[in-house]
Amino acid sequence: MRLRNYPAFLLLSALTVFGQGTQGTISGSVTDQDGAAVANAQVEVKNEAGAQFQAKTSASGGYTLSQLPVGTYRIAIASPGLQPFSKDKIAVQPGQTVRLDARLADFPSLGSVGEDRTFYAEIFESHKTPTGPAPRTPGGQPDFSGVWHPLRDVDPGKPQPLPWAEELSKQRLANNLKDLPSSFCLPSGILAAPALLPFRIMQNSTLLAILYEGELPRQIYLDGRKHPEESLSPFVGHSVGKWDGDTLVVDTVGFNDKTWLDALGHPHTDKMHVIERFRRKDLGHLEVEFTIDDPGAYKTPWIIKKATELADPSDEVGQYVCTENNRDVPHLVGK
Incomplete structure (x- = not known):
């Protein structure tokens, strides 16, 4: 049984190594201009071939986009009540993790009542x-x-x-x-x-x-x-x-x-x-x-x-x- 399973194990290992050699990760955290975590922000990346990948930030503001094909990406991050963030030419290398933190600024309303981030956060919380x-x-x-x-x-x-x-x-x-x-x-x-x-x-x-x-x-x-x-x-x-x-x-x-x-x-x-x-x-x-x-x-x-x-x-x-x-x-x- 071991002899029969051995080639399959080698094949699985080879596929795993091959996958790691053609994929990478982008991860980071999203905060507001005061450094507080921004939860449920929409994170979207797109490579030059047009492939798109998406994630939402966690309660602590973190996000991870793994198993991304190697290539160059553009990232866009949006959260209601805050200015969006975007960045081009993010290079994803084989088996590596790119760290990208984003700070989302307030809109020019400067936190006016009814337009600040607290207002939007309350809207999107569960009821x-x-x-x-x-x-x-x-x-x-x-x-x-x-x-x-x-x-x-x-x-x-x-x-x-x-x-x-x-x-x-x-x-x-x-x-x-x-x-x-x-x-x-x-x-x-x-x-x-x-x-x-x-x-x-x-x-x-x-x-x-x-x-x-x-x-x-x-x-x-x-x-x-x-x-x-x-x-x-x-x-x-x-x-x-x-x-x-x-x-x-x-x-x-x-x-x-x-x-x-x-x-x-x-x-x-x-x-x-x-x-x-x-x-x-x-x-x-x-x-x-x-x-x-x-x-x-x-x-x-x-x-x-x-x-x-x-x-x-x-x-x-x-x-x-x-x-x-x-x-x-x-x-x-x-x-």
Whole structure:
């Protein structure tokens, strides 16, 4: 038996050594400008061949991306409420670990109430939720009605942008996200709108409506209608939904190209087609999966998975007014 197993052992050892000789690691820690750990920051690296790898920072701010093919990488790190970090030309050598620590600075708000990192940290922490089965409509479908905490990423996916889209994302990061649409009182779009503030879902047999603080409302038609030739709401598109068992599948088209898809500044075109899958697995939890199909900006469809919890019944969606006298934007510091 030993003689029979010996060649297999040699083969396994050779494969292990070979793997170590073609792979490396990038690891480090992410802190804010005061040196405090930044948990749940999104870390993304991409090599010259276009391969992408992602991780989230731990509670202590650490991250590790292992088994990376040898090559040269670009890293981007983002966390809500803090300026993004990016660095090019990171060389990953065989069997070696590259140490890369990042310090994320505050935005020029200088920690104003409602804009500081504490505000964002509280948004994305887990919430206590009620228990029990998901409520149902008189027709038997899951009822998504209620006030929900902001959606958070469960799996941000791996976008494969075309060269122009990748370059634009790099420019936006290098410019400290200075041109973020919401800085100019423009709508954030259907991916970003539910990501920062609570939102309310109202549902009946023919319509599901979503209300946001400071954003355009959405209407998802459940009455079997088709998309019109021209959308009357290009910032959020035209949405129609149908049931697939207990999953509501929402098809949205008719966008403009003025919104951003995430905090890394990923763009889209006016040909973007979004499919959402809403699931309420129980009373307190909501899952939404986004599939972004935009051949003008991405090589393949981009799938993003998000989730959230039901807010307290006493919570409300408040009024949020983007001031018409915002004099700060022209003075924001880019690069």
